[in-house]
Amino acid sequence: MRTAKRVPRSCRAGAQPAVAYLAGVTGPLWIPHLPAYVPPEVDIDQVKADIADDGVSVAPGAAADVPALRDVVEDAREDGIDLKIVVIDFNPPIETPLRDIATEVGLAYPGSTVLALSPNLAGTYSPAFDRVTLEAGQDLARTGDSVQSSKNFVGELTDSHFPWTPFTIVLVLAVVIAVAGTRLLQVRSKRAGLTEPS
Secondary structure, X not given: OOOOOOOOHHHHOOOOOOOOOOOOOOOOOOOOOOOOOOOOOOOHHHHHHHHHHXXXXXXXXXXXXXXXXXXXXXXXXXXXXXXXXXXXOOOOOOOHHHHHHHHHHHHHOOOOEEEEEOOOOEEEEOOOOOHHHHHHHHHHOOOOOHHHHXXXXXXXHXXXXXXXXXXXXXHHHHHHXXXXXXXXHHHHXXXXXHHOOO
16 A cells, blocks of 8 residues: 655645655765866966975066065064965955965975965965964055055064953953852852741
8 A cells, every 4th residue: 555645834835736755865974175276377286386496486577576585484484384376467356266376385385374466465384373373464465565454464473462361261260259259148148047936
């Protein structure tokens, strides 16, 4: 004997008979990450080779900035940051390709912090800094001048920030102690009220 399964209301609507199929789907149900998109104008292998020389890869039109960018890389190294800088001469439609370029370079040079710049955008990658700090530096690296942008980025990474985590822990502990103390005083005053003679 065949048993009919209840067909959802959305499938019953309309003149066409509804047929439900159960398919066995194999393979991953989600992609762990999107593949990197490096614009076709960027030769990522050449970028990685340029980075190997001095930590800097620039588009041919920005060759005059190379000595100043090398100085920024050296200053960052003195501050304990293994910085790599990539400068391209066009703006992609969004920042994602710059982040993907930075990620590709960062994976080729493990432990390095990478700043990828275009005329008006920036993308970053680093295993040493959290995403909030990187994006704060990335926001300051949108000046249109690759040297100044790089200096701003390094400045944000090396700048001391307010220690929010310890502050939050201390604040939460203070609130817990205040609540516990208030409750303790309430219980004591209630007990004292019950034991007093009338």
